[in-house]
Each structure stands twice: as structure tokens, then as C-alpha cells.
Amino acid sequence: xxxxxxxxxxxxxxxxxxxxxxxxxxxxxxxxxxxxxxxxxxxxxxxxxxxxxxxxxxxxxxxxxxxxxxxx
Numbered sequence: 001x002x003x004x005x006x007x008x009x010x011x012x013x014x015x016x017x018x019x020x021x022x023x024x025x026x027x028x029x030x031x032x033x034x035x036x037x038x039x040x041x042x043x044x045x046x047x048x049x050x051x052x053x054x055x056x057x058x059x060x061x062x063x064x065x066x067x068x069x070x071x072x
Contacts, residue, residue: 002044004041004046006037006041006060006061007044007062008026008054008056008057008059008060009026009029009030009031009033009034009037009056009059009060010028010030010033011024011025011027011030011055011056012025012026012027012028013027013028014023019030020055023054023055023056024056025055025059026056026057026059026060030056030059030060031045031059031063032058033060034059034060034064035062035063037056037060037063037064038063038064038066038067038068039067041064041068042064042067042068043069046064046068046070047070048070049061049064049065049068049070049071049072050072051072058066058072
């Protein structure tokens with residue numbers, strides 16, 4: 001068994017109007033980072049994609065899960 005740990009991509013800097021400033025979504029740079037790690041992970045044989053409940057972590061994981069045909 002191999003376990004691959006990935007830290008969430010870069011979140012958007014806190015902006016007024018964010019519903020939860022402690023749990024921001026990914027920013028544009030973070031979405032690009034998530035796409036690059038998804039490209040890299042897609043070359044592996046993944047069985048599962050698991051994420052913490054934090055929004056930035058889920059958004060990062062969802063890119064990889066979609067790319068490899070799994071759910072988070």
C-alpha cells in the first residue's frame with residue numbers, strides 16, 4: 001500500500017463578503033496548483049481520494065478525484 005499526502009492548494013486571500021473567512025475557497029493560483037497536482041496524481045493508480053472537510057482541501061481533492069474518475 002502506498003499513501004500519498006497532498007496539502008491543500010493556496011486559498012484565496014480573505015476578502016470582505018466571504019461567508020467564512022476562516023475557511024476560504026481556492027484562489028486562482030490555488031486552482032492552478034490543484035490542476036498541476038491532479039495531472040501528476042493521474043499518472044498513479046489511485047483507489048481513493050480523501051479530504052478534510054475544509055473548503056480549500058475539498059476543492060483541491062475534487063480536482064484530482066474528477067480527473068481520475070473517483071469521488072472524494
